[in-house]
Amino acid sequence: MKIYYYVSGHGFGHISRTSVILTEILKHPGLTELHLVSSRVGFIPETHPKLIKRNRILDVGVFQKDSLSMDIEKTKQELIDFEKKKNLFLKEESAYCKAKGIDLIVSDASSLPLIIALEAGIPSVFVGNFTWDFIYRKFANQDSYFANISDILATEYGFATEALVLPFHCPMPAFLERTETGLVGRKPKLNKQEARDSFQFSDEYKYILLSFGAYGLEGFDFHWDKLPDDIKLVAYGVPGLNTDKTIVPNDCHYPDLVTACDYVLTKPGYGILAECYYANTPILYTDRGDFAEYPFLVENLQNYFLSSYISHEEISNCEFEIHFSGIDKAKEKVKVLETPKNGEIQITNRIFEYT
Template sequence: MKILYYVSSHGYGHISRSYEIIRKLVTSSAVHSVTIASDRIDFIQDNPAKISLRKASLDVGVFQRDSISLDIDVTLQHLEAFEKNKNSLMEAEAEYAIQEDFDLILSDSASLPFIIGIEAKIPTIFIGNFTWDYIYSNFGKYNPNFSVIANILKIEYSFATSAFILPFHCPMDGFMEMHKVGLVGRRSNLDKESARAKFNFNKHKKYFLFSFGAYGLKDIVWNWESIPDDWIIVCSELAGFESDQILNIPQTYYPDLVRAVDFVVTKPGYGIISESIYAETPIIYTDRGDFAEYPHLVQTLEKSHPSSYISQTDLLRFSFSECIAKIQDTDRNKLTKLALNGESDILALILQIF
C-alpha cells in the first residue's frame, strides 16, 4: 500500500501527531511507503525508511500575530486567494497522485485532498479533531465571506471515504463514515527523575515550560521581577520570548522536556495537550483568541488532566500560585481516562477497511 499523507501547515500540532501516526503505519508490512506532503516537513529531523517528504500546502489555516492572538483579516485574504487557485492545485495534485500510483490518501486536516481523491479515484481518510469549515464558520460574524468558504469546505469534507476522529474533537456531522480513535501524540521514554537529570534540574526548584508553538510570543511586556527565586522559566527556542531569566534549552527532544518540568504553560493546542497527558505533567493554560476549537479542548482537558486556567494579565505577571494550588487539589481519581494509543487504532482500521 502506497499512502499519500497531506498534513496541515497550521502550527506544529498537525505535523507532530501525524508523524507519530506515520511512524506506526510504516511498521506494517502492508504499507510499502508513505509520502508526507506539507509545508511543515522541516519539522521532521530523522530519515526513516519507507517515508519520503514533499513540500506542499493544501490549506490556509488561521494566520496569527503570535501564539495567543489571531489575525482574522489576513486569514480571509489568504483564504480568498486560495479559493481562486484551488482548481489548478487540485488538478495538479490529482495528476501527481495518479502518476505515483497511490493506493490511499490521508489528510490532517485539509478538505481539498478528498476532492483530489474523487478526481484520482483513490479512497481517502480524514484524520483530526476539527474541520476547517467549523473554524471558519465561527468567523462569519466578522465577515460573511468566511461563511461562504466554510460551506464550500463542508461539502469537500463530505467526500472523504472515512473519518478517524481524535479526542478533543469539535462537532463533525458531514462525514459519511466515522470512527473514534485514541489519543495520538509524541511521548518521552524517560521517567520523571531521568528526564530531570537529563536537563540538570534542581530538585528544590519548580520548572515552568512555556510552550507556545510555531508562532511564539512577540512584542509582549513581561513582569520578570515578579518571579520567585525558586521558580525557573523554561523554553526551547521560543520566538520573541527573551530574557536572561529564561532557561532556554535548544535542540532537544521536546517530549523529554515536557516530562521533566513541573508545569507546562501554554495556549491549548492538540499537540502540547497530548504530549503533556502522556508525560503526566499538569497544564496551566491561557486564552488563544477566538478559535472555535478552544472550548472543546478546554472542556475535555479539565475533565481528563490536572490543569488550570490563567488570564493573560496574570500570565504576564507569572502569577501561577492560584493555578498551582488548584492543580494540587485535583482529585486525580475523578478524572476521565482518555483512550490512548490512537496510532495503533488508525493502523488497525486502515488494514481492516482497505
C-alpha cells in the same frame, strides 16, 4: 500499498501527531511507498527508503498577528487566493496520484485532498480533531465570507470515504463513515525522575515550561522582577524571551522536557495537550483569541487534566503560585477522566484495511 499523506502546516498538533502515525505506518509490512505532503516536511527528520517528502500547501489555516490573536482579514484574503488556485491544485495532485499509483489519500486536516482522491478514483481517510469549516464559521459574525467558505469546505469533507476522529474533538461535518480513535501524541522516552535528572533540574524549584508555538510570547509584557526565586521558567524553541530569566535546554526530545517540568504554561492546542497527557504534567492555560476550538479544548482540560486557567495579566505579573496551590488541592479531590491511548496503532491498522 502506496499512501499519499497530507498534513496541514498550520499549528503544532497536525504535524506532531502525524510524526507518530508515520512511524507506525513505516513499520507496516504492507507499505510500498509513503508520500508525505506538507509545508512542514522538515519536522519529520526521519529518512526511510519508503518515505517520499513533498513540500506542498493544500490548505490555508488561520493566520496569527501574534501568539494570542488572529489575523482574520489576512486569513480571508489567503482563502480567496487559495480558492482561485484550487482547480489547478486538484488537476496537478490528482495527476501526481495517478502517475505514482497512489492507493489511498489520508488528510490531516484539509478537505482538498479528499477531492483529489475523488478525482483520482481512490479512497480517502480524514484524520483529525477538527475541520476547517468549523473553525471558519466562528468568523462569520464578522464577515459573511466565512459562512460561504465554511459551506464549501463542509461539502468537501463529505466526500471522505471515512473519518478517523481523534479525542478532544470539535463538532464535525456529516462524514459518511466515522470512527473515534485513541489519542495520538508524541510520548516521553524517560520517566519523570530520569527526565529531571537529564535536564539537571533541582527539587528546590518549580519548573514551568512555556509552550506558545512559533510566535513565542509576543503580546506579553513580562515583569521579570516579579518572578519568585523558587520558580524557573523553561523555554525550548520560543522566540522573544529574556534568556537571563529562563532555562533554555540544548536539543532534546520535547516530550521528555514536558515530563521533566512541573507544569506547562500554554495556549491550549491538541499537540501540547496530547503530550502533557502522556507525560502526566499539569497545565496552566490561557486565552488564545476568538478561536472556535478553544472552548472544546478547555472542556477537555477540565475533564482529563489537572489544570488551571491563568489570565494574561497574571502571566505578565508572574502570578503562578496561586495556580500551583489550586492544582495541588485538586490532586487530592479530583479524579480526572481517562481517554483511550495509542490511536496511531488503530489508525494504521484501519489504513491498511484499504489494501
